[in-house]
Amino acid sequence: MPSTYDLAPDADFARNPGVPLDMAWVNAAQANTPAIQRRCATLPGRRSVKKDYQAAWLCRAISCIDLTTLSGDDTVGRVARLTAKARQPVRADILSALGMEGLTVGAVCVYHDMIEAAVKGLDGSGIPVAAVSTGFPAGLSPLHLRIAEIEESVKSGAHEIDIVISRRHVLSGNWQALYDEMRAFRDACGHAHVKAILATGELGTLRNVAKASLICMMAGADFIKTSTGKEPVNATLPVTLVMLRAIRDYYAQTGHVVGYKPAGGISKAKDAINYLALIKEELGDRWLRPDLFRFGASSLLGDIERQLEHHITGAYSAAYRHPMG
Template identity: 65%
Template sequence: MSTNPGTAFRPEWFESVAVNTPAAERRAASLPARRSLKKEWQIAWLLNAVRCIDLTTLSGDDTEDRVARLCAKARQPIAPELLEAVGVEGLTTGAVCVYPTMVAAAKRALAGTAVPVASVATGFPAGLMPLELRLAEIRYAVDQGADEIDIVISRALALRGEWAALYDEIRAMREACGPARMKAILATGELKTLTTVARASHVAMQAGADYIKTSTGKEPVNATLPVSLTMLRCIRDYRELSGHIVGFKPAGGLKTAKDALNWQILMREELGPDWLRPDLFRIGASSLLGDIERQISHNITGRYAAAHRLAAG
């Protein structure tokens, strides 16, 4: 997995960016209709989505037992008989994502696997904590064994256009992450415009984000295709300007197998097949995996399985 070292703060790379919202919406709406995935092709794309899922539990009543169940599902996300039917072995999810206090439990439950543990930090979901406390939370999660850190940005700095201050904060978070990969959550539903989303994306990448992520899942509006399209084009521009590659993570609101297909189509059309790998594409989800497994079961057996017949995380 490559990491993004970031760059010096370069406002000239994004200050003139202005997103045509109606055009972005038309482009995003047209993409799902361009590809029709059926039968074995649909199964293949859905299995690829599984290996890109950050299987997540971020509830106030999380316990070590709940995390252990989630990790068991991450280790065996699809029923063995379904994988055997399509000749696939060794499939896992892309990661498990938990709160910092649950990192150690997740590491124990995933021992002996290559599934990384991701942790939210920096006062998730609002990020309204003093910077030193946010940095301390990152260091705590890393000390507990987190392989990846999902940080939240200060939305107020983005809304006020204080880009240098936002860069400095994210850069400090990048340093606190140490060897862990960093995903920068932009909370796009609270940034008001696609132009602000685009500029915040550039700042996060310049500051060293390895992935840029749409949402915490706690905003009124989470991942949408127009927002994702905007962020993907910023990733493409950043690669051309800096030579560095950054991944993408939509999160919040992706609940169905159709959603998993639509976002992969978007990735394929905008960035190419290299971005359909878990080192460059993650889906933040909790309930999505169940619908994907049900759809795969239907493709293989011709019947939709009842929810109680598929193991829950």
């Protein structure tokens, strides 16, 4: 079987088709919580980057952002501003000084009702539209309605669908139900890529996170994602380490490549670098591209832009100098 680092820096790959549910593999999944926490606690001190290197890592982080608005008061005007920011995520003078003209975010993520506005705002940019679906964020609506919601979002022009799993399947150990549900979501997405949101803050244990990660990948998820952003605890480095190692294990066993998306609570540039460093260590450079890695974020971009301006000018600016659109 392939090793973790067999995926070349410029390698192309097919979508993850999924594999049959293997409960022996799932039941063997473990998570040593104290060891995971110690490993993650040492990361910021070991992987500090400065000056030009920091600016380069932050530009890479921008290219991997799913710029997101998921609020009850979303409007067409707000989404128009968001798509403008997606096209021009950093002020033109800063990008010019960095030699990074043309930099864009990885995608724009919205509710179903805002897909049309997002598609219009991104027309011709090459930036995909992602839509949250399946009764987001709770995932408690009837299954046939969740599947219909996916199908409607794909028809409306969404290139990616962020689905949310039923946490009760994990908490009750009903792994077959989780697999079948995820498989149905994958089939409903058709050509659109599917990101499986595990809502890790509500799964109870890191071992449950590991098992749910494996099952969603077995069922054909293109990405596994930490959170809806609506849970009390969202993305963390320990959860990320567990999910990255599940991705690595899945690739080693099957040869199928799956992406990763942490979401919720990532708002500082230094945090983004920590996530990128952990991915580089665990999966290698190929996973540091937007087709295999995304940040689910809204406020992160503003802090990165401030850090990049500081890198160019030596002075920090106020947040109002970096408007959303």
